Amino acid sequence: MKKTLTINLANQVFHIDEDAFLRLRVYLDRIEGHFADTNERSDILSDIETRISELFSQRITQQKQVIVIQDVEEIIRIMGDPAEIGGGDQAETKDYARVSKPKRLYRDPDNRVLGGVCGGIGQYFKIDPLIVRILFLVVFFGFGIGLLIYIILWIVVPEARTTTQKLEMRGDPVNASNIGNFVKDEFETVKKNFQGKKK
DSSP states (O other): OOOEEEEEETTEEEEEEHHHHHHHHHHHHHHHHHTTTOTTHHHHHHHHHHHHHHHHHHHOOSSOOEEOHHHHHHHHHHHOOGGGTTOSOTTTOOOGGGSOOOOOOOBOTTSOSSSSHHHHHHHHHTSOHHHHHHHHHHHHHHHSOHHHHHHHHHHHSOBOOSHHHHHHHHTOOOSHHHHHHHHHHHHHHHHHHHHHHHO
């Protein structure tokens, strides 16, 4: 018989056994220590906790209601060890966390004119969104259905709102290193835009 605890991770409640809780606590403390010197620390930690919460949710079923140590170990392999984040030779590390996942199509809210459909398609196919916009205009004026296709895609394709979704849109692995780098990049972009508007 094992002791079970209840935790709140990214506003989701999970039941976790004591061994798994201790392992998760040590891991999160190491992650927190790794990002201690960055200005974006709280955002990075929040996004990492959200990703861990998503991974925990995938492991909960009707038959299995408690997170166990094997679940935590698997999630740590997916997220990556803090010692490997931003350092070491990643080419030598053949870890599950480094394997690219297939891209997912999302609307790109950071590169949109209307709904972000062209920005998302551009990210998905790694082409300039301007080319996609031009193609939509050609289809609209040439065949008259470009606007209809755009509206359907706007309704059907979800918007990339979370860091996880934005990384999936780019086809990057959703691990602690990529989350940290993504949040830092976004912070720098916002900072540059703010400084540019002040001038």
